[in-house]
Each structure stands twice: as structure tokens, then as C-alpha cells.
Amino acid sequence: MLKAHSYTLAAIAVTFLLSACGVNPVTHKRELQFVSESQEIAIGQKNYAPARQQQGGDYIVDPELTAYVQSVGKKLAAVSDRQLPYEFVVLNSSVPNAWAMPGGKIAFNRGLLYELNSEAELAAVMAHEIVHTAARHGAQSMESGMLLQGAVMATGIAAKDNQYADLIVGGAQLSSKLISTKFGRDDESEADLYGMRYMKKAGYDPSAAVTLQETFVRLSKDRRSGFIDGLFASHPPSAERVAANKATLAQLGSGGIWGKEIYAKKVGKLKATKAAYQAYDNGVKVLSKGDTKTAVTYAKQAAKAVPKEARFQELLGDVALANKQNDTALTHYKRAIALQPDYFRPHVQSSIALKNLGRPAEAEPYLNRSSELLPTATSFYLLGQIAESRGDVDSALNHYKVAADSNSNDGKSSRASYARLDFARNPAKYLQTAAQANNMGEVFAVVYNPTTFSVTNVYVRIVHFDEKTRQPDRQSVSLLVAKRIDAKQRGQVALPGVRVFKQADLDLYRVIIERAALAK
Numbered sequence: 001m002l003k004a005h006s007y008t009l010a011a012i013a014v015t016f017l018l019s020a021c022g023v024n025p026v027t028h029k030r031e032l033q034f035v036s037e038s039q040e041i042a043i044g045q046k047n048y049a050p051a052r053q054q055q056g057g058d059y060i061v062d063p064e065l066t067a068y069v070q071s072v073g074k075k076l077a078a079v080s081d082r083q084l085p086y087e088f089v090v091l092n093s094s095v096p097n098a099w100a101m102p103g104g105k106i107a108f109n110r111g112l113l114y115e116l117n118s119e120a121e122l123a124a125v126m127a128h129e130i131v132h133t134a135a136r137h138g139a140q141s142m143e144s145g146m147l148l149q150g151a152v153m154a155t156g157i158a159a160k161d162n163q164y165a166d167l168i169v170g171g172a173q174l175s176s177k178l179i180s181t182k183f184g185r186d187d188e189s190e191a192d193l194y195g196m197r198y199m200k201k202a203g204y205d206p207s208a209a210v211t212l213q214e215t216f217v218r219l220s221k222d223r224r225s226g227f228i229d230g231l232f233a234s235h236p237p238s239a240e241r242v243a244a245n246k247a248t249l250a251q252l253g254s255g256g257i258w259g260k261e262i263y264a265k266k267v268g269k270l271k272a273t274k275a276a277y278q279a280y281d282n283g284v285k286v287l288s289k290g291d292t293k294t295a296v297t298y299a300k301q302a303a304k305a306v307p308k309e310a311r312f313q314e315l316l317g318d319v320a321l322a323n324k325q326n327d328t329a330l331t332h333y334k335r336a337i338a339l340q341p342d343y344f345r346p347h348v349q350s351s352i353a354l355k356n357l358g359r360p361a362e363a364e365p366y367l368n369r370s371s372e373l374l375p376t377a378t379s380f381y382l383l384g385q386i387a388e389s390r391g392d393v394d395s396a397l398n399h400y401k402v403a404a405d406s407n408s409n410d411g412k413s414s415r416a417s418y419a420r421l422d423f424a425r426n427p428a429k430y431l432q433t434a435a436q437a438n439n440m441g442e443v444f445a446v447v448y449n450p451t452t453f454s455v456t457n458v459y460v461r462i463v464h465f466d467e468k469t470r471q472p473d474r475q476s477v478s479l480l481v482a483k484r485i486d487a488k489q490r491g492q493v494a495l496p497g498v499r500v501f502k503q504a505d506l507d508l509y510r511v512i513i514e515r516a517a518l519a520k
């Protein structure tokens with residue numbers, strides 16, 4: 001009796017919530033104010049590729065596995081409430097995670113497939129993600145982001161497994177925001193509820209959504225689990241979710257396909273090579289701490305087990321690059337590119353090796369290709385340096401400007417390089433000036449250098465403005481402020497023959513930078 005009562009209450013609460021946010025409870029599709037359906041599809045099409053690049057790229061050594069995941073996705077998409085240009089990929093990342101982007105674009109990490117044990121569990125996660133995109137959860141949070149910030153930005157926190165998020169520049173920045181969007185609890189409940197309905201409609205046993213949640217609750221107690229940074233970061237498992245799924249199951253009824261054997265068969269190759277990918281992950285980790293010796297052992301172990309994996313060749317290249325063996329590094333990057341031409345990173349790495357070898361002209365095409373795949377501050381900073389070294393200041397400025405968008409070290413270096421190059425053209429844009437007076441009433445032109453570089457031959461003119469008309473009525477000759485002003489330092493020069501004793505009089509003087517040069 002009590003149970004039945006609380007179910008009714010829950011049902012009323014759900015109906016109320018759905019209607020309160022403008023959702024048709026039958027199709028659960030939201031009517032959005034600013035993001036049209038065609039825009040939403042265009043956003044998905046534009047951002048799907050760069051989003052995959054920043055998550056390790058597509059997992060391509062086992063195309064049969066991808067075809068299998070796609071077939072499960074298609075079955076569920078066919079029974080969804082909204083027809084979209086759905087696409088499904090397996091990404092080459094060990095982090096157990098999956099995501100959906102507006103417009104029907106879905107990705108499953110290799111790391112999540114290790115942890116599942118049946119096609120029905122795969123369908124449970126897949127159906128949940130399909131609801132997120134079919135019900136426009138991502139597009140809706142983009143829209144609320146637009147309302148709040150006045151710009152096309154998704155709300156959300158950068159996912160911990162996205163090591164490239166800080167490096168991305170330009171329009172592709174949106175892609176990293178889209179995949180790190182955290183949905184609200186209502187969206188999550190809706191994705192669980194409709195996801196189980198899709199499972200049932202597609203012939204799967206919706207019980208798998210309950211057992212999977214129970215497994216997740218158990219796994220979430222292990223703080224070291226890779227899930228903490230992956231799926232659980234956006235989908236914290238809870239007893240409430242398990243209970244809600246059990247209630248849905250009671251309505252739908254259990255029974256249907258589990259597909260344990262077919263799943264075991266299809267992911268067999270993947271699970272058999274898990275140790276090689278673990279070795280690779282360890283290698284990347286120790287290399288980032290500078291331990292090239294241990295890194296090379298791990299990389300060789302991985303490459304021996306899966307010779308066709310481009311990421312393993314890339315790691316061998318990274319180790320050689322760290323050891324300043326640029327030619328060896330190039331050989332490995334070449335192999336990585338041959339195995340998987342459409343992943344950005346070995347292209348960037350090749351250009352670094354070529355630049356180290358004093359062959360910048362050969363580095364340029366690699367950087368252009370990598371920027372097409374994923375525009376990063378690293379590649380634009382390098383392009384800027386190469387253009388600058390050949391004396392092409394305009395191109396260098398353009399490249400530095402793009403990279404300056406990023407908060408990474410390469411972004412910071414690009415901002416400094418941009419300012420340095422642009423300074424010669426626009427010194428007044430960079431130097432700060434003021435007219436000041438001392439106790440004796442003598443007037444000085446003071447120049448402060450807020451940049452990161454030293455400047456030289458700083459000349460100013462001091463202009464006086466008429467008190468009434470506010471128009472300039474006289475000006476000094478050109479005055480040398482200082483032979484040299486270092487970064488964060490100031491220089492000054494007196495205006496001869498003038499005395500002021502009131503602030504109001506001093507306010508009538510302005511200091512104009514006439515010219516300055518970069519110190520060599």
C-alpha cells in the first residue's frame with residue numbers, strides 16, 4: 001500500500017517536472033527558443049571530429065568492434081523519439097566513459113567496454129546517451145549558457161580526462177565544452193527512464209540497467225577506480241538511481257536479450273590487449289615525469305603486443321624526442337601517421353622534431369595538417385615561430401594571435417611573441433604614460449613598460465590642452481625618456497620651463513608616445 005502510494009506521487013512529480021520545463025512527456029523533446037534543430041545538427045557535425053581528437057582519437061585497430069557498437073547504437077536509435085543523423089564511435093581512451101553531443105553524435109571509450117559484460121549493459125549506457133541527445137539536453141544547456149553569458153558556450157566543467165582542453169584554440173573550444181557538459185538531475189532521471197524504455201522497445205532486457213547501476217554503485221566506493229574521472233564525474237551512481245531504475249523495471253517488466261556471449265566474442269580482442277594499453281598508459285605517465293628509461297620499456301612492450309596501434313608508435317617517438325634523438329622520433333611518428341593518418345598529435349610531434357633538426361620548412365605542412373584536425377596553441381605557436389624566422393611578420397602575427405587564445409604555456413608564449421612583434425608597429429598600445437609633478441612643481445612625462453621585454457629609444461611629446469575648449473593648444477618638442485626601459489620598469493623626462501601647482505592644471509597635460517624600439 002505504502003509503495004503504491006509513493007509510486008503515484010513519483011509519477012505526479014515526474015509529469016509535473018516535465019511539463020514545467022516545456023517538455024512533451026510523450027516525445028520528451030524540448031522546444032528551444034534559440035537553438036533550432038538544424039543548428040543543433042550542424043553543431044554536432046562540426047564538433048564531433050575535434051571532440052574525438054582530444055579524447056585519444058578513434059580506436060581503429062579493431063574495426064569489427066566499432067561496427068558492433070554501431071549496430072547496437074542503430075537498433076536503439078531506430079526506436080528513439082527523434083530521428084537524427086546518429087553516429088557512434090569507439091574512442092582510443094582507457095578512461096571508462098561515454099558521451100553524447102547535440103545532433104545525435106555519440107562516443108564510447110575503449111575503457112568503458114572492458115568493464116561491461118553483456119550487450120544489454122552496452123545498450124543501457126548507449127540508450128541513456130541517446131536520450132540525452134534526442135531530448136536536446138546538450139542543446140538546452142547550450143541555450144541556457146547563451147542566456148547567461150551572451151555567447152554560444154555550454155555550461156560545464158572540463159573533464160579530467162581531457163588533457164588537451166587548455167590547448168585548443170578557436171571554434172574547436174566549443175567541442176571540449178560540449179563533451180564535458182554536466183546535465184542536471186532531471187535530465188539524468190529522464191535519460192535513465194526513457195533509456196530503459198528504448199531498451200525494452202529494441203528487445204533488450206531492461207534489468208541490465210538495474211544491475212549495471214548496482215555495479216556502478218559498488219565501483220564508486222573504490223576511490224582509485226578510473227570511473228571516478230570518467231563516467232562517474234558526470235554520472236555519480238547512487239542508491240536513488242538504482243531504486244528509480246527498479247521502479248521503471250517494475251512498470252516495463254523484465255525479459256529480453258542479454259547477449260552475454262556475443263558481447264564476450266566481440267570485445268574478446270579488446271580485452272585480450274588490455275595489458276598492452278595499460279603498459280602504454282603507464283608509459284605516458286612516467287614519460288611526463290621525465291623517466292624515459294621506464295617509458296621506453298612500457299612502449300616497447302605495448303608495441304610488441306599490438307604492432308598496428310599508432311598510439312604505441314607515437315609513444316616510442318615521444319621517448320626518442322625527449323632523449324633528443326630527433327631522427328628516431330621522426331621514424332616512429334611517420335609509422336604512427338601511416339597507421340592512422342587522421343590523428344593530430346603525431347603531426348605536431350613530427351614538426352617539433354623537424355624544427356629541432358633545423359628543417360622548419362618541412363615542419364610547416366605537418367602543422368597545417370594537425371591544425372585542420374585539431375587547432376591547438378602548440379601548432380599555431382610553432383607556425384608563428386617558423387614564419388617569424390623567415391621574416392614573414394604578418395603571418396607570424398596571425399598565428400600568434402590564434403594561439404594567444406589559449407591559457408596554456410604555448411598560449412602565454414604566443415601572447416609574449418605577439419606583443420614583441422607588434423610593439424615596433426604600435427608602441428603606444430603597450431607602454432603606459434602619465435604626466436606627473438614633483439613638490440617643486442616640475443612636470444615630468446613618466447613611461448611604464450608593463451610588457452615582458454626591454455624597450456629602447458623611447459621618445460614622447462607632452463601635449464597641453466586648453467582648459468575651456470579641451471583642444472590641444474601647445475606641445476613640447478620630441479623628448480627622449482630613456483635609452484632603455486626594462487620589463488616592469490619606468491623611465492621619466494622633465495618638461496623644461498614649466499611649473500604647475502594644482503592637480504587641475506596637471507590634468508591638462510597628456511603624454512603621447514612618439515616612437516620606441518624593441519631592445520636587441
Ligand SMILES: [Zn+2]
Pocket residue numbers: 128132183188191235
Ligand atoms: Zn547522463
